[in-house]
Amino acid sequence: MLVMDNDPPPPDLDRHILRIRGQSVMLDFDLARIYGVSTKRLNEQVRRNRERFPEDFTFRLAPIEAQVLMASRTQNATLKRGQNIKHLPYAFTEHGAMMAAYVLKSPVAVAASIQIVRAFNRMRRMMAAHKGLAAKLAELERKFDSHDVQIQTLFETIRGFLEPPPEPPRRIGFSPG
Numbered sequence: 001m002l003v004m005d006n007d008p009p010p011p012d013l014d015r016h017i018l019r020i021r022g023q024s025v026m027l028d029f030d031l032a033r034i035y036g037v038s039t040k041r042l043n044e045q046v047r048r049n050r051e052r053f054p055e056d057f058t059f060r061l062a063p064i065e066a067q068v069l070m071a072s073r074t075q076n077a078t079l080k081r082g083q084n085i086k087h088l089p090y091a092f093t094e095h096g097a098m099m100a101a102y103v104l105k106s107p108v109a110v111a112a113s114i115q116i117v118r119a120f121n122r123m124r125r126m127m128a129a130h131k132g133l134a135a136k137l138a139e140l141e142r143k144f145d146s147h148d149v150q151i152q153t154l155f156e157t158i159r160g161f162l163e164p165p166p167e168p169p170r171r172i173g174f175s176p177g
Helices: 028-035 039-048 063-073 094-104 107-162
Strands: 018-020 023-027 058-060 090-092
Touching (some): 028 094
16 A cells, blocks of 8 residues: 555555554554555664664564454454464554654655654544543533432422421320429
């Protein structure tokens, strides 16, 4: 999938942005395919330019993260013989994806990086809208919770008016007088 600057973003670009370790990232094999290079070439450039890729730009997945991720990307939860993960994938944040385009120095990578930044921005806006919606829902729940207490108190008061008044206590014995 090659992306040009004036092309609309590919419909599946957003699905390649994942949440790992609390960050929005793209994996090396997805990023390499979008940039029109092999995963090996992309990772080679990361290794050669390690100073350009600090931990907040790119990081390797832990073995368990890679296994869970690969299992979720396939129909079968277990890997078949010969399909074990030989190299743990790199995860690229938005800044790491931009830096990768810079070190690859290809016109396709530069054009695709613009679309990737737009996809990250769409994801960020969507997450912000989701948080805003969740906050509004929580506010409504708080309002209705307080109304529930007020309504319950009102019903108890009305029930109190509907019940006959208690009889005065009877006195046993003589009354003075």
